[in-house]
Amino acid sequence: MAQSQTWRAYLLTDTPTSRRHAKFSALYKGWLSFRGNTMAMVGLGILVLLGLIALAAPLLAPHDPFAQELGNRLQPLWAESHPLGTDSLGRDILSRLIYGSRITLYIVGLVALIAPITGLLVGTVAGYAGGWTDQVLMRITDIFLAFPRLVLALAFVAALGAGIENAVLAISLTAWPPYARIARAETLTIRSSDYISAIQLQGAGALRIITKHIWPLCISSLIVRVTLDMAGIILAAAGLGFLGLGAQPPSPEWGAMISEGRRFILDYWWVATVPGMAIFTVSLAFNLLGDGLRDVLDPKDAE
């Protein structure tokens, strides 16, 4: 008990004694703030669970997700050894769901890396440099913003063949413009602050100012935006999968599962609905997480 008391005092202190101490202290206080938000913790919990499931898929899945049992097609929920039933080729839906979580996380992870980082780069450079650079970069952003996601995905499929990586690329290419706009708007606000003037007066160059002074301030709103966009990204991937443009059969991607179950929706509703519920839950979790993060990250900004 005494040990945890001193840990708490160490982390909550107002007078940190080193850089690392200060960082840990700030993180801990942010965590305490986040922990107070029940809904956000629920979101985080679901996502942690998702991560664990994806990690332990081979241990958790009762059956091989690709094993077809044509004699056992379209079994209902709570069928023996198939808690969530089987699909049109007799494959266990639960196992497919579990393995599909890996694909979902893969897509989400890739897009979350590519889109915001590209947006941050373009937006901050445009916002800080101003003038022609700003105009050119923003017009490029507008062009990408105008692309309908599906048309781009179709173009990629036509050129490079269908597949999950191409789907991810298509989604990322249409997802980065909003981040560029957010980053640019924040940069324009920050640029005229006294603390930026102060560092300019120390002879700092544009690179240092953008990376060390502007990025730390933009990152929190980007993080919040990413988590709120996650839902849309999963659904976009699911949509592409649904159209056959993303994950290819027999891949257990959730959107593709919905597509396969579409034909049976009236009589064997669970085949499409169960993966749909999974998508819904994960999207909701990301939304809750995003809300909670915004409450933690933004109010301190307003300080």
Added chain:
Amino acid sequence: MSMLSVENLSVWFGGGRDRVDAVKHASFSVGVGESFGIVGESGSGKSTILRAILGLTPDWSGAISVDDQPITKKRQKTFYKIVQMVFQDPYASLHPRHSVDQVLGETLYLHGFRDIDARVVQLLDDVGLGSKFRFRYPHQLSGGQRQRVAIARALAPEPKILLLDEPTSALDVSVQAEILNLLTDLRAEHNLTYAMVSHDLSVVGHMCENLAVMKDGEIVEIMGIDALRNNQPSHPYSKELLAASV
């Protein structure tokens, strides 16, 4: 032998029909080790003059010279080793995500110092904060403490001239007294030259030896501090300003 001299300085924003002349033909000079005040109401252009000297305003004409060297349109890096600024709003002049240590450390690094740790500790002592404050973030500091950090940052490159833009107007009265005393001490210890902008005549009366009165972008009068204290300004606007302050 002036430390800072400004001749016929004009600063404007925008062009053509939208042009706003913030400063019109201002001239004054500050000797070595002197403390010079610039007073006026809001919109008089007093802060703009400081920003122009620092190169923070792109459109200006006239001549500015520092330490008897005229300065060019683009500031050299050496310029910032001689002239530094303390901004008005302590709540806006520190980066919200950087600790005090980072702020001072980065400044020292950019000016080419390498014994950063020792200098950071020294600077914090010089401004009356201890090393207790070294790793705090701005939101963990009071207004007066933030202003001390801003002063420490300005002192880090060992400048000769400090430009002070209303350094205490955002602070409480009791904190103002501490900061003004600190500035007085620092000026004596490091033989600094000050150019201080304020709307508060009694602060300028306390800190400065000479002052310029500005109205609508023009300097209407330059007077010594005794003239202010004995209520002998010449220009009618200066008289008005003085009358309204007491």
Added chain:
Amino acid sequence: MPLLDVENLWVKFPSRQGVFDAVRGVSFTLGRERLGIVGESGSGKSMTGRAILRLIRPPGIVTADKISLEGDDLMLKSEKEMRAVRGQRISMVMQDPKFSLNPVMTIGDQIIEAYRLANKSSKSAARIKSIEMLEAVSIRNPERVMRAYPHEMSGGMGQRIMIAMMLIPNPDILIADEPTSALDVSVQRQVLDIIDKLVTERGMGLIFISHDLNLVADFCDRVLIMYAGRIVEVCDADKLRDAQHPYTRGLLNSLPRLDAPRDKLEVLKRDPAWSEAPSVSGRV
């Protein structure tokens, strides 16, 4: 009976580190006089003003033995009943008109709205009254101002418009929270003169909250000096120079003065005893 009687007012804010007491046991009365409340930031002076109007929202907790307006205890009123008090019996003018006037409505619309909330009246009658009120605050071209938007007005005009808006319902008490702090020195005088004229003409009570000790001493009849949520001293405005409490003396001495130049200003040494001593009563 005094106009306003505040007894044992406490304002508390629960936080992760415990409960923070912004106002601690403040008591005072207000007659048809000008009462100044002076303090630095964190002294609780603005909180006191807001607490009187019950403007402090949860998690803030406001308790008092009573806050009685001409015998009517405001602490016992419901939110709906308070709405009939705010603006109509007690009004508040705040520091920066940029933030207290609605930027998307014309000034005329806002004043008319303020008037019609207090009185049943037609729009045209309200309009006439609004123009009268603008003239009363020395605005020379009231018609033009009625059509204009707040951002088109200078600070001083904005503040005068605010005063017009707050006084049009004819309240008994005006609480002015740093009304001139955001204004230039020359304009401050004008605004203070207008407040002076209106408060005297209408026989109102005025609570003037400020950090500027000299300004308050000049303008008010009685002064309460607050520190760390408590009242540390009460005195008549013309006797301020003879103030006893070390905090007040410290504040007076730490101001730079043109007529008394010194090398160093006196720095206030904060004595923890000041915040521990009980609040001095400002009741008459």
